[in-house]
Amino acid sequence: MYINDFSFPDMLYGVILGSTIPRGTIQEILLPELPSQIKVLTAKEIPGLREFTVREQKIPLLAYSEIRYEGEPILLLYGPDEYECRNFAEKIVIRYESDYIIETLEQPGEHQIAARRVINYGDPDTVFSGSFQEIEGTYTIHPKDISTGDAQGALVLPRSDSKLQVISSTLWPAHVRNTVALTLGIPKKDVSVESSAILSPSWKKLWFPSHLAALASLITFHTNRPAKIILSPRDEQTFGPGRSKVIIHHRTALDKEGGAIAYDVDIRIDGGAYPAFGKELLDRTCAAALGAYRGENVLISGKLIRTTTPPKEAGNGMGLAETLFALETQVTRIAELCQQSPVQWKKQNFQKKGDVLPTGGFLRERPPVEELIDMVSAVSDFSRKHASYELLRKRRPSLRYERKLLKGIGLSICYQGNGFLGKRDNELPVTMQARLDTEGKLSLTTPLVVSKTAAGWKNLAGSILEIDPSTIELYSGETTGIPEAGPSILSRNITIGSSLVEKCCEAIRQRRFRDPLPLEIKRTFRIPRNTHWREEDFTGNPFLSRSWAATVVEVFMDPILLDVKVRGVWMIVEAGKILDRNWAVETLEEGIYFALQSCGAKEWIPFANPMIQFADSSQNKTKGLGDLPFIGVPSAYVCAVSQAAGYYFDSIPITPALMHRYMEEL
Amino acid sequence: MRISFHLNGRHVSINTIPERRLADILREDYGLVGTHPGCYKGTCGFCTVLMDGNPIYSCLLPAFAVREKTITTIEGFLPTREAQEILKGFQEAGCLLPEYVLASVLFPVNSLLETTDIPDEEDIEEIIRYCHWGPSRSMAFREGIIIAAKFRNRRKRRGKRK
Numbered sequence: 001m002y003i004n005d006f007s008f009p010d011m012l013y014g015v016i017l018g019s020t021i022p023r024g025t026i027q028e029i030l031l032p033e034l035p036s037q038i039k040v041l042t043a044k045e046i047p048g049l050r051e052f053t054v055r056e057q058k059i060p061l062l063a064y065s066e067i068r069y070e071g072e073p074i075l076l077l078y079g080p081d082e083y084e085c086r087n088f089a090e091k092i093v094i095r096y097e098s099d100y101i102i103e104t105l106e107q108p109g110e111h112q113i114a115a116r117r118v119i120n121y122g123d124p125d126t127v128f129s130g131s132f133q134e135i136e137g138t139y140t141i142h143p144k145d146i147s148t149g150d151a152q153g154a155l156v157l158p159r160s161d162s163k164l165q166v167i168s169s170t171l172w173p174a175h176v177r178n179t180v181a182l183t184l185g186i187p188k189k190d191v192s193v194e195s196s197a198i199l200s201p202s203w204k205k206l207w208f209p210s211h212l213a214a215l216a217s218l219i220t221f222h223t224n225r226p227a228k229i230i231l232s233p234r235d236e237q238t239f240g241p242g243r244s245k246v247i248i249h250h251r252t253a254l255d256k257e258g259g260a261i262a263y264d265v266d267i268r269i270d271g272g273a274y275p276a277f278g279k280e281l282l283d284r285t286c287a288a289a290l291g292a293y294r295g296e297n298v299l300i301s302g303k304l305i306r307t308t309t310p311p312k313e314a315g316n317g318m319g320l321a322e323t324l325f326a327l328e329t330q331v332t333r334i335a336e337l338c339q340q341s342p343v344q345w346k347k348q349n350f351q352k353k354g355d356v357l358p359t360g361g362f363l364r365e366r367p368p369v370e371e372l373i374d375m376v377s378a379v380s381d382f383s384r385k386h387a388s389y390e391l392l393r394k395r396r397p398s399l400r401y402e403r404k405l406l407k408g409i410g411l412s413i414c415y416q417g418n419g420f421l422g423k424r425d426n427e428l429p430v431t432m433q434a435r436l437d438t439e440g441k442l443s444l445t446t447p448l449v450v451s452k453t454a455a456g457w458k459n460l461a462g463s464i465l466e467i468d469p470s471t472i473e474l475y476s477g478e479t480t481g482i483p484e485a486g487p488s489i490l491s492r493n494i495t496i497g498s499s500l501v502e503k504c505c506e507a508i509r510q511r512r513f514r515d516p517l518p519l520e521i522k523r524t525f526r527i528p529r530n531t532h533w534r535e536e537d538f539t540g541n542p543f544l545s546r547s548w549a550a551t552v553v554e555v556f557m558d559p560i561l562l563d564v565k566v567r568g569v570w571m572i573v574e575a576g577k578i579l580d581r582n583w584a585v586e587t588l589e590e591g592i593y594f595a596l597q598s599c600g601a602k603e604w605i606p607f608a609n610p611m612i613q614f615a616d617s618s619q620n621k622t623k624g625l626g627d628l629p630f631i632g633v634p635s636a637y638v639c640a641v642s643q644a645a646g647y648y649f650d651s652i653p654i655t656p657a658l659m660h661r662y663m664e665e666l
Numbered sequence: 667m668r669i670s671f672h673l674n675g676r677h678v679s680i681n682t683i684p685e686r687r688l689a690d691i692l693r694e695d696y697g698l699v700g701t702h703p704g705c706y707k708g709t710c711g712f713c714t715v716l717m718d719g720n721p722i723y724s725c726l727l728p729a730f731a732v733r734e735k736t737i738t739t740i741e742g743f744l745p746t747r748e749a750q751e752i753l754k755g756f757q758e759a760g761c762l763l764p765e766y767v768l769a770s771v772l773f774p775v776n777s778l779l780e781t782t783d784i785p786d787e788e789d790i791e792e793i794i795r796y797c798h799w800g801p802s803r804s805m806a807f808r809e810g811i812i813i814a815a816k817f818r819n820r821r822k823r824r825g826k827r828k
Binding site: 001002004005007149150151197199200232233234582585586589590591592593594610 | 693697699705706765766767798800803
């Protein structure tokens with residue numbers, strides 16, 4: 001059942017009232033006469049900690065005095081009728097004292113910088129001064145809110161044993177449990193968490209459900225009645241975390257042949273008022289700033305900036321989508337200015353096995369870049385189309401007199417870095433428990449929240465133990481009787497979860513005919529100590545594993561309406577061993593749809609079927625692939641639209657307003 | 667304001683404010699939680715119901731507009747032969763529909779199959795545009811509609827022979 005579908009007798013509904021100013025202090029709260037059935041809670045009524053923690057960042061449950069962003073929750077109203085609560089909330093007046101300057105990403109003050117990261121390798125300054133040519137570009141990734149459809153919310157039930165039962169639409173049940181326990185000041189064992197059904201695992205379901213669950217449990221704590229908070233789509237826009245706006249400036253030094261000899265990348269990330277997961281986001285963005293390209297002289301500087309916008313979610317790819325969008329758009333532009341095909345330029349400048357990464361580590365696996373580019377070029381007919389569309393664009397006298405469809409095609413190559421950076425997965429280790437009972441029935445228990453991966457895991461376990469996958473039981477999102485785990489993001493279900501299923505089942509296979517049943521095996525995933533990443537000085541190979549994709553997007557554009565239609569999307573993926581091909585294709589198709597939505601202003605861009613193929617992989621381990629469309633599609637789309645329009649677009653989403661402005665400039 | 671209408675074959679009457687949305691009435695007053703108002707602005711389609719046989723977004727429909735109308739929700743539609751044919755079509759095509767998206771897929775597909783025996787690419791594209799669920803862009807989804815149409819035609823032919 002989805003969170004909004006639960007209903008219990010005697011239930012109370014919670015409504016959040018947020019601030020109407022972005023920065024200031026609360027001076028006075030004027031409550032009209034309260035109807036008997038409606039009650040109001042403030043930060044003073046929180047019995048435990050008034051702030052909850054997301055990784056290293058503390059976020060207030062309800063603002064006590066200081067306001068740091070517009071929409072910050074101040075009051076929690078509750079009553080038996082949600083409509084009455086909402087109507088009453090509109091009558092409440094909050095007076096503020098505000099003489100602050102709005103803090104933005106574009107012109108940050110020194111005090112706004114929450115974290116910095118600098119990677120300096122080789123001698124970029126000298127190379128730039130002696131370079132043949134320099135190419136610069138500033139790329140902006142504006143956050144675009146995409147609704148996944150299912151509501152955000154939490155439901156809390158008081159239990160007869162004086163414990164609390166929390167139902168939440170979360171991908172991180174352990175965090176919900178900790179947040180509820182700490183803010184109510186009760187032991188963790190008195191809180192049990194159940195994950196509701198989730199339509200699409202979105203980043204919005206990472207830490208924000210913990211905030212809602214803590215607020216709902218506050219109502220239950222004071223009333224001992226079931227309490228539910230469901231955010232309306234409008235509420236979600238006001239209180240819910242948004243994605244970070246990112247501005248990336250690229251400067252590339254080229255030699256006479258057009259090869260890149262030095263890179264200078266400046267990254268600015270909007271961390272919002274409370275940059276949750278901000279340091280991880282900044283580090284990943286910087287570590288992947290050169291993507292799959294060779295860089296011998298590199299300067300990458302990144303800043304995480306506090307602003308007066310709501311706290312941020314990290315977003316798909318956790319920094320890689322933004323940084324690789326900027327990079328791929330920049331290199332396509334370089335190829336064009338050097339009069340080369342993007343395929344040719346990219347092939348010449350890719351990393352090879354043994355090359356040194358900007359973070360100082362060596363590339364231990366050969367990136368399958370050339371094969372992927374060749375495959376995607378062949379299936380999409382990229383080289384011919386690109387050359388022909390380029391010719392059409394150059395021969396076109398003026399867009400004003402053009403009546404035929406404008407055509408463009410773009411190619412990008414990207415990778416997805418699986419797991420948290422370096423050894424940070426060890427801070428949130430994942431445990432899996434497998435039990436083979438006396439009747440030969442296998443059950444798997446994990447704290448990870450598993451939805452679509454379930455079938456793949458069952459097939460994997462079934463094939464190892466030679467049992468029918470449909471008889472295997474899977475208990476996911478467990479918070480009792482099993483150690484806590486981190487969130488089910490960054491393809492941890494696939495990379496870490498699958499590896500644990502394999503290890504547990506292998507152990508059972510070896511013991512099942514030697515030891516008496518039932519057999520119980522527990523395995524915990526830990527990054528090996530000899531991993532090639534040094535957190536202290538940010539050097540080495542940062543990612544647990546990389547999955548690769550080459551993407552081509554072809555667009556047609558109406559020259560009068562400037563309406564863009566995606567004609568085709570081709571994607572070739574290398575993600576190790578694929579556990580369930582149908583699931584993998586469905587995940588990628590869904591990702592392509594959402595990624596295209598995030599690129600265009602329209603709610604829905606009609607496009608022909610995406611064509612997805614998997615490259616043969618020499619590796620036997622499973623790797624994540626869910627974020628690949630979000631990383632690869634945007635730059636391919638923007639390059640395609642740029643070719644069709646004959647103008648460089650350097651931000652996403654490409655809104656009709658933006659397109660009109662560019663066309664007027666033409 | 668008292669409003670009476672036909673809901674899933676029953677005549678019902680409710681006392682409510684006239685501007686209340688039908689989606690909320692169905693979920694809160696009748697427990698029909700298969701209607702999911704995902705966006706409240708007529709975009710996602712997850713709250714689709716049939717009003718007098720035509721699919722509409724119940725999140726945009728005020729209570730006064732349903733007076734004496736016939737409303738069929740996904741709960742009322744699922745047991746019908748038409749719904750089962752469509753579900754079977756998608757199942758055979760290997761496209762598993764989550765419960766959340768059933769209303770946004772089944773009602774428009776049913777409307778299409780009522781007017782068209784053999785849906786063409788354009789018809790299917792219309793359905794896909796209506797449905798805001800990622801995997802609806804897949805080949806399996808398209809095949810699901812075509813297979814459902816075959817089941818529907820087979821039944822129609824059998825009915826004519828009898």
